[in-house]
Amino acid sequence: MTIRQLEYFCAVVEEGSVSAASRRLHVAQPPVSRQIALLEQELGVSLFRRGSKGMLLTEAGESLYQQGRDYISDMERLAERVRALGTGVRGTVRLGVLYSTVPYALPYLRAFRAAYPQVELYIRVGAPQDLLADLNRGDLNALFLRAGAKETIGLHERILGSDAIKLIMTRDTDPAPELDTIPIERLRSVPMCLLRSDDLWGYNQALLKDCQRSGFMPSVVCQCYDTPMAMQLVQSGFGVSFLPERIVETLPHSGIYAKSVQGVAENSYAVLAWNENGYRSASVELFTAFRP
């Protein structure tokens, strides 16, 4: 039994005659007769009662028609689903997001979702080392990261935006409430909660060096390993932190804000990173090539 035989058969049923079906199918009449005969032979069943007034279904033919119609359209739907996966409009993309890139990741994801609502997005927030390991293992397809990680050699990166690194504080811990920019000497006695990320980025070192140049070492009351914790500490009044400025957007209306430190102009790039070696599904291709 072939799909073509089923299609011919259904056409004959719907038109009520082989001749009419052959016209609809744009083929001659004998091939239709022949395929029907082959089908009957294979099934060992008469599908039609032949009469001069056309072809009437037998019981077996009735059953074949009812099931066959669905069967044919099932194939078309099946093909359509596979096609959709091929063009990437359907599928799954597995993403890792570094907390500090959330302000860049979210608009990107929103725009992508609007463009390709059929693509499922799996999103994991974590530390850069873990995310990179999962990317290389193939568990993740792309990462929202900060530029400059050692392990990102061999990865493709696309810059999504840049942040000035600024001092993050609350009104209570602001070392210079009366000024928009904080002179570096004001940091002398300010407790600091710095992000320690195995030196993924050097801007904490740069800040400390600047302080040293000014003749003091700030008191680092806490070194934490993830941005959300640093933010929590800042919000709770433990001290100030030194982070990409847009991070404050992840906790809006929470009394946290950012100010530049005079003479310190460190900068950080938020990037989308992925591995172009190895197999990449159509939806992943689509995701990394996407421009919001």
Add this chain to the structure above:
Amino acid sequence: MTIRQLEYFCAVVEEGSVSAASRRLHVAQPPVSRQIALLEQELGVSLFRRGSKGMLLTEAGESLYQQGRDYISDMERLAERVRALGTGVRGTVRLGVLYSTVPYALPYLRAFRAAYPQVELYIRVGAPQDLLADLNRGDLNALFLRAGAKETIGLHERILGSDAIKLIMTRDTDPAPELDTIPIERLRSVPMCLLRSDDLWGYNQALLKDCQRSGFMPSVVCQCYDTPMAMQLVQSGFGVSFLPERIVETLPHSGIYAKSVQGVAENSYAVLAWNENGYRSASVELFTAFRP
């Protein structure tokens, strides 16, 4: 997309390589490569990641395989169902049963059901004229009847058994409780409930003629048009009736029994009747050809 392409594709997936699949399919390797390529071309999708270590599925290929396996076995199941209808082991047979043939119909139906449990039996009990009309209209496929109806010309009949026509009575209405066979004179003053079936069978007439020969006419207190009603009347003590003897089996343990009338040897045949002209489904063929 053809079934063959799907089968080749699934074989490649299961064997992990085109070469191995071609061996399993008993064809050369190039045709398999080619059909896969055609499938990919039609779907506009890469289904495999080609590597020297074999063929690995892409996301689209994964989806096609999961759905394709089911799709292929669906076709096999579909064909099997149609085949079953063709051989008659599945399907529907619509039957008409004359009440007085119930003792013959029931064992037949029980045996057929045991042999072909997949065949649905639709059973209607009714008057012979109605049943014959429905048979000719095609609403019924076969009838359990009494032989000798005028309208059965052109029908095939098969005799299922014969009944002596006997007097049906209860202990209270028995005209000769002391005898096993009733002398015809005893019917002189006995009220009778006779079945009037538009003279479908002549045995009532035969009985009345015999009475007339004996010099009397029995009192026919009721002429009813269906056997169950006649039976009800007999059971209620309205009178006796004159029916095929095995009819008493349809109301066992009800106090009804049959006795011969001396000198009256009418006989009736229970038959299975059907029309061999026109379309007859495989299960109907099976039913009429069946021997318990």
Add this chain to the structure above:
DNA sequence: ATCACCTATACTTTAATTATATAGAGAATA
């Protein structure tokens, strides 16, 4: 009885599929 219409078969032509032979790519081994 002839005509019109429909299906089935015989035969030819065309298209699709398969088989054979072979090239090219990547991993394994010496």
Add this chain to the structure above:
DNA sequence: TATTCTCTATATAATTAAAGTATAGGTGAT
């Protein structure tokens, strides 16, 4: 590094399946 092995892809020939053409046979209508 060169060699060998294995696997896939392509070119071309052979085969097989499908479609087209012509026509016979059957049934109902004019």
